[in-house]
Amino acid sequence: ATESSEESKKLPPYTFDGPCRFFRNDLSYTGQIAKVNDERVYSTWTIIMRRVSEFFPPEGSQYWDQNYKPVAHKALFEKRLDCTASGRLNSTDDLWKRIFSDRNGQRLKPCLYTYAIDENTWRFSKTREEGFIHFISKHAVFANGTEPVRYAGEFHIRPKNGWDQPGDEWELVIDNGSGTYAPTPDLLENLKQLLLFNFPGLNVVIHDFNDPIVKESKKRLI
Numbered sequence: 001a002t003e004s005s006e007e008s009k010k011l012p013p014y015t016f017d018g019p020c021r022f023f024r025n026d027l028s029y030t031g032q033i034a035k036v037n038d039e040r041v042y043s044t045w046t047i048i049m050r051r052v053s054e055f056f057p058p059e060g061s062q063y064w065d066q067n068y069k070p071v072a073h074k075a076l077f078e079k080r081l082d083c084t085a086s087g088r089l090n091s092t093d094d095l096w097k098r099i100f101s102d103r104n105g106q107r108l109k110p111c112l113y114t115y116a117i118d119e120n121t122w123r124f125s126k127t128r129e130e131g132f133i134h135f136i137s138k139h140a141v142f143a144n145g146t147e148p149v150r151y152a153g154e155f156h157i158r159p160k161n162g163w164d165q166p167g168d169e170w171e172l173v174i175d176n177g178s179g180t181y182a183p184t185p186d187l188l189e190n191l192k193q194l195l196l197f198n199f200p201g202l203n204v205v206i207h208d209f210n211d212p213i214v215k216e217s218k219k220r221l222i
Contacts, residue, residue: 011051011054012053015051015053015054016048016049016050016051016052016120017050017051018048018050019088019089019090020047020048020049020050020088020089020198020199021047021048021086021087021088021089022045022046022047022048022085022086022087022088022089022098022099023045023046023085023086024043024044024045024084024085024086025043025044025045025046025084026042026043026084027042027043027044042125042126043084043125043126044123044124044125045099045123045124045125046121046122046123047089047099047121047122047123048120048121049117049120049121049122049194049198050197050198051194051197052117052118052119052120052150052194053119055190055191055193055194055197056117056150056151056187056190056191056194058119058150060150060187061148061149061150062148062149062150062151062152062178062181062182062183062184063148063181089199091199092199092200092201092202095199095202096108096170100157100170108157108170109157110156110157110158110159110221111126111156111157111221112126112127112154112155112156112218112221113125113126113127113154113155113156114126114127114153114154114178115152115153115154115155115174116149116151116152116178116181117149117150117151117152117191117194118148118149118150119150124155127154149181149183151176151183151187151190151191152176152178152180152181152183153174153175153176153177153178153183153209154174154175154177154178154209154218155172155173155174155175156172156173156217156218156221157170157171157172157173158170158171158173158217158220158221159171160203162217163217163220169203170203171203171204171205172195172202172203172204172205173205173206173207173214173217174188174191174192174195174204174205174206174207175188175206175207175208175209175211175214176188176208176209177209185208185209188206188207188208189206191206192204192206
């Protein structure tokens with residue numbers, strides 16, 4: 001076993017400070033219903049993140065919004081749930097290639113994701129603004145809203161500096177657009193710093209979900 005660094009030893013008990021690892025789970029039943037891709041597979045991702053509590057203390061957790069009507073549909077995801085890929089993310093480049101590119105790690109397609117961050121994980125899945133994919137992505141990520149989270153919302157991938165400046169670099173545009181948990185926009189900067197801490201050099205743009213700029217950007221997704 002590797003001995004913890006002096007910095008890690010000063011962290012609060014049970015704070016995860018190891019390497020970032022990812023897991024991809026394929027839900028074949030929902031894929032057959034939704035026809036997400038040629039393999040009829042709907043995927044969710046989990047990334048183990050370092051030091052979430054430093055950026056989102058437990059006392060600031062976001063709870064299920066009582067104004068949001070829950071729809072229990074957990075059985076939909078119990079049909080077939082397989083961990084079909086996992087590995088270690090050693091760099092920000094790994095994040096782009098192993099998570100957001102196609103299965104061959106070659107082509108990156110801009111799309112919209114729903115996400116939630118809990119005590120040490122960043123969970124997300126592809127979504128759409130409406131329709132069945134929008135419905136199942138909420139349940140896949142939020143597990144029926146039974147647990148508090150540190151933060152939640154949506155993010156999308158687009159060319160760095162916006163749609164009008166296409167190039168070889170990409171950026172992650174992330175917001176607090178979760179009707180399930182309704183997180184405060186005051187912690188968006190914490191979210192950005194958490195992502196940069198775990199993935200140095202990542203191009204991150206933050207917006208309140210009500211900002212017309214982010215709404216317009218989502219409309220331009222291919």
